[in-house]
Amino acid sequence: MPCLLLHGLAGSPFEMRPLAEALEADGFVVDNAPLPGHGGEVSAYLNSHYAQWQAAALARYRELCRQGPVWLAGYSLGGLLALEICVAAARGELPPPAGLLALAVPLYFRKWHPYFYAAPQFRFLRLRALLRPCVPLLPRSAAARAVAPWQGQESVYYLPHFVELEAAQRRLRRELGRLTVPLSIVQLRHDVCCHPWNSTYLLRHWGGREAELHLLRAGSPHGGHLPTTHRECRERVAELAVDFARRCLAPAADEPAGTPGDCAAGN
Secondary structure, three states: OEEEEEOOOOOOHHHHHHHHHHHHHOOOEEEOOOOOOOOOOHHHHHOOOHHHHHHHHHHHHHHHHHHOOOEEEEEOHHHHHHHHHHHHHHOOOOOOOOEEEEEOOOOOOOOOOOOOOOOHHHOOHHHHHHHOOEEEOOOOOHHHHHHOOOOOOOOEEEHHHHHHHHHHHHHHHOOHHHOOOOEEEEEEOOOOOOOOHHHHHHHHHOOOOOEEEEEEOOOOOOOOOOOOOOOOOHHHHHHHHHHHHHHHHHHHOOOOOOOOOOOOOOO
């Protein structure tokens, strides 16, 4: 059965490789290709935009649907793109996914809420994107690299991309109640880029009854936004992915292509 994996902003398929390897070892067919502008030159990344990423994700999903019901896994930006696919399916534009694994998906970068803290880079975002759109970044520390390996565009932080993501977040939040595919949410509790409140929000507002949330703990202060590669939890995340895919795709295999599978929620 086909699985579509969608990586995060400025990242690469490396982020999803532990999941891809675990799924492939269990017999699944995996598409883990890079999004437009990712995995290459900085100039290509800076010139890419949300509409391109969305179009590419929809095209890859549509192609995989020829093989049968497709299982989705999206990390961060990839999670938003996976939600775009679910919205298109809810509108009848695409066959519905067999299930969605949402990994540290940001539905808010900032919010007035007593339990929500916004990372500094998201404050006054639109103004900062106009005044200084491209912000140089310091290299990740050796400790961070050891705890949570990552490959992507490490030299720049392009704020207009986050302005585009905020627009997508607002639009997708309005659609959550219409989405009913089986959902599994995974996030680390010490994520400072995507506050864990996002995951509880997604669970509360999901339209389907089959939904579960896994908030995982890690002792290291590093790599909170990288649940798929963090050395303390990557094996657990891969296990959760395979288990959820099995539950979603096993019944879907008995149905015609393009019809939703059923998946029992778990804790």
